Structures are given as structure tokens and as C-alpha cells.
Amino acid sequence: MSLSYKRIVIKIGSNVLTQDNGLPDLGRIAHLVDQISAIKKQGKEVIVVSSGAVASGRSVLTVPNRFDAVATRQLFAAIGQVRLINTYSELFDKHGLVCAQVLVTKEDFRDRLHYLNMKNCFSILFQNNVIPIVNENDVISVTELMFTDNDELAGLIASMLNADALIILSNVNGIYNGDPKDSSSKVIEEIGDSVTGFSSFITTQKSQFGRGGMMTKSHMAQKVARLGIAVHIANGKTEDVLLKLLKKEVINTRFVPQKNASNKKRWIAHSENYAKGIVKINEGAKLALASSKATSLLPVGVVQVLQDFQKGDVIKLVDENDKLVGLGIAEYSSEKALERLGQKKQKPIVHYDYLFLNPEIA
Structure with missing residues (x-):
């Protein structure tokens, strides 16, 4: 066949x-x-x-x-x-x-x-x-x-x-x-x-x-x-x-x-070279994103903003060893992200629909 x-x-x-x-x-x-x-x-x-x-x-x-x-x-x-x-x-x-x-x-x-x-x-x-x-x-x-x-x-x-x-x-x-x-x-x-x-x-x-x-x-x-x-x-x-x-x-x-x-x-998957910002996420967030369940990146899982960004920019998600976890489109600016860092019950920084995970961790 x-x-x-x-x-x-x-x-x-x-x-x-x-x-x-x-x-x-x-x-x-x-x-x-x-x-x-x-x-x-x-x-x-x-x-x-x-x-x-x-x-x-x-x-x-x-x-x-x-x-x-x-x-x-x-x-x-x-x-x-x-x-x-x-x-x-x-x-x-x-x-x-x-x-x-x-x-x-x-x-x-x-x-x-x-x-x-x-x-x-x-x-x-x-x-x-x-x-x-x-x-x-x-x-x-x-x-x-x-x-x-x-x-x-x-x-x-x-x-x-x-x-x-x-x-x-x-x-x-x-x-x-x-x-x-x-x-x-x-x-x-x-x-x-x-x-x-x-x-x-x-x-x-x-x-x-x-x-x-x-x-x-x-x-x-x-x-x-x-x-x-x-x-x-x-x-x-x-x-x-x-x-x-x-x-x-x-x-x-x-x-x-x-x-x-x-x-x-598909566009996000190939946009690493054009990413404007970088956020560092903790191990819990990394495991949640890599699970089979559709998961967005929440501020509670972010430990640091390494590079500023605006709403709509493609940003890199890196783990605590600075290894690329994924790429996504920011729902809001790094300024607002810093205000909500580590907080629960906040709007996602990157929604699952606009998130692509590195195949090596997914």
C-alpha cells in the first residue's frame, strides 16, 4: 500500500x-x-x-x-x-x-x-x-x-x-x-x-x-x-x-x-532566532508543560525575566540550567509579568495555544 x-x-x-x-x-x-x-x-x-x-x-x-x-x-x-x-x-x-x-x-x-x-x-x-x-x-x-x-x-x-x-x-x-x-x-x-x-x-x-x-x-x-x-x-x-x-x-x-x-x-516553532524576550521557569512549571495535559505557562512557574518583551512578542522559555524549554507568544509585557512573578491565580504569560515545546523535553 x-x-x-x-x-x-x-x-x-x-x-x-x-x-x-x-x-x-x-x-x-x-x-x-x-x-x-x-x-x-x-x-x-x-x-x-x-x-x-x-x-x-x-x-x-x-x-x-x-x-x-x-x-x-x-x-x-x-x-x-x-x-x-x-x-x-x-x-x-x-x-x-x-x-x-x-x-x-x-x-x-x-x-x-x-x-x-x-x-x-x-x-x-x-x-x-x-x-x-x-x-x-x-x-x-x-x-x-x-x-x-x-x-x-x-x-x-x-x-x-x-x-x-x-x-x-x-x-x-x-x-x-x-x-x-x-x-x-x-x-x-x-x-x-x-x-x-x-x-x-x-x-x-x-x-x-x-x-x-x-x-x-x-x-x-x-x-x-x-x-x-x-x-x-x-x-x-x-x-x-x-x-x-x-x-x-x-x-x-x-x-x-x-x-x-x-x-x-508552526510559525512559533521556527521563530527562535526572532524571539524578543526570555523567561526562566522552575522545575515544576517545566514538568507541567512537558506533561500530556495541555498546560499554559503561569506566573507562579516563572522565577526570573532575563530579557524584556512586549505583549505579542515571541519569547523563549528556559529552565534553571538555561536550557531551552519552548517558545511562545507573550500575553502581556515583561513589566506586567514582573508584577505577577511567582503569584498564583494569574493570567498565563503564554497560553497553551501559542506555545511550542522543545522536542527534547516534551
């Missing part, structure tokens, strides 16, 4: 799209486009988050070593984005399909208005049967403006669009219970909300041509699964991997989705 996903985000990593010499693997890209086109023609909506712009730029131009790394990356990205989207456009055109380029930066997710504007852009593309090809705008995204990697971007896009599934194509079959190079290691085929400690198996090594590693993939996958979206990590170099995955015919790691979260919670 095939998986019945209707809206799928497919993230294609740098190591899938590039050859060993760092140049684009055009045969692999064409094979993936063939598969995506077949899925699209099944009546599904597909969003592609594609790496490969810098590699595409590198295939066009050789630059002297005197340029610094950031400037060289910007140069390759500016050239490569044109080359990459043209490659996709020509390949999809052979299948009678139209694709569009959507370039984003972290700034596009910084507030609700930007977020909704971007969501509207995707809506009009879907209505016109266009396949969005999403990539970080590496030309202007440098240092603090950069996503951790395209896995983080793919998670944000999947959450924003309420996708049924996010498929991350890497150069391994999934998350292993040991070193992937060890023949005795096996792929963990399913990771549910109750599975913990699997991150100890994961190598911290970054991918050869990308910025991310399996650790960032797994943390992002857990977060997205908690929002009600199934996440698969599979090997993008396996023949027909997408078609086989949807038919359950290929080994991969699947993060089991939890109950669907509201649109507001």
Missing part, C-alpha cells in the same frame, strides 16, 4: 546533486526531475528545496584564491542560481511542467506578515500547477543571515505550507544505529516521539559540499514531525528513490508525525 501524501516537500542535498569533484551531476538531477514529474502527474503537490547553486556557479567560472570565502560563495551563487534554475526549467519542460524559482533568506521568516506574504506566493503557484524550486538566496545571505543549512529551510517551508511529508534526500540511507561505514550498523526505520538517545549514534561530520550534517537533519526532523508532518531521510543516489519511498519499497528513516499543530504554532 502506497503512502497517501498529497503535498510533499522534497529537499535535495548538495551531496546528491554534485559529483565527487564538486561539479553538478546533471544525470542525477535529470533522474530526480523524472521522478518528481511522475509524482506531480499523480495529482500531488510537490515543492522542491534544492541545493546546488554554488556548485553550478563553480562549474562556470574559476576564480583566483585571493578572494575571501564569503565573496567567492556570493559570486558562485549569483552565477549558479541562474544556471541551476535553467537546468530545472529545461528538464521539467520536457515533461510539460512549469517550475518557478523562490529565493528566500532568514529575514523572510522574521515576522508574521513576511511569513504570510511568502505563504500567499506559494498558494498562487499551486493554483497554477507550478512546481516551486526553493533555495536560500546565498547572494545576500551571509553569516548571521544564513540558515543553518537547506534542511532548516526545508523544515520551515514544510511547516509553513502544512505539508503531509518532508523527504530529505541525502547520500546515506537514513539514520543508522551506529557508524554507517560499519557493516553491522542498521538503519533506524522509524523514530517516534518516545524515541530518545538516537542522536548519540549520529556522526557530527558535515557533508562534503553542504553546510549541514545528520545531526541538524535529525533535530529538524523531530521538530517538524511534532507539528504533524511525516519526515523521511533517504538516499538520493538510489535509483527511483522517490517513487520507491512512496510505495514503501526502499529502506529509509521515517519520523512519525504527531497530531497536527495550528498554523500559529
